[in-house]
Amino acid sequence: MFLVTVTYTAPLDEVDRWRPAHGDWLSDLISRRLLLVAGRQVPLVGGVYLAPRMPAEELDHLLATDPYVLNGVATHAVVEFTPLLVATGLEDLKLQE
Template sequence: MFVVTVTYTAPLEHVDPWRPAHGDWLNHLMSRRLLLMAGRQVPLVGGVYLVPRMPADELDRLLATDPYVVHGVARHTVVECTPLLVAAGLEGLKSQE
């Protein structure tokens, strides 16, 4: 599993025009279960995604298609983790290793 942080590299007035395309991109990934959660950082300096396990190079290719990245207004930082403890109802997130 991966935790991805998004950091804006441009002022919000340069990010905002790409927000609709970015939202469509997120919704498309959610519909394919390639993204489990997406949310805004507080304060609004970027976002956070929770991504299921996949090959790291596949994740890199996927993140490169983010409209924010394509248009040079954000960058991603990826942390891989192995879920060992989860709340009731979220057992599907636990590592099967």
């Protein structure tokens, strides 16, 4: 599983220009379960995604298609982790062996 942080590299008015396309991109990935969670950081300096287990190269390819990245207004940082403890109802997030 991956935790992805998004950091804006441009002023918010420039980021906002690409927000509709970015929202469509997120909705598509979530509908295909390639992302599980997406949200804004507080304060609004970027965002956070939770992505399921997949080859790291596949995630890198997906993130490279983000309209924010394609238009130079944000960068991503990725942390891979193995969920060991989860809240009741979220057991499917744990690594299945």
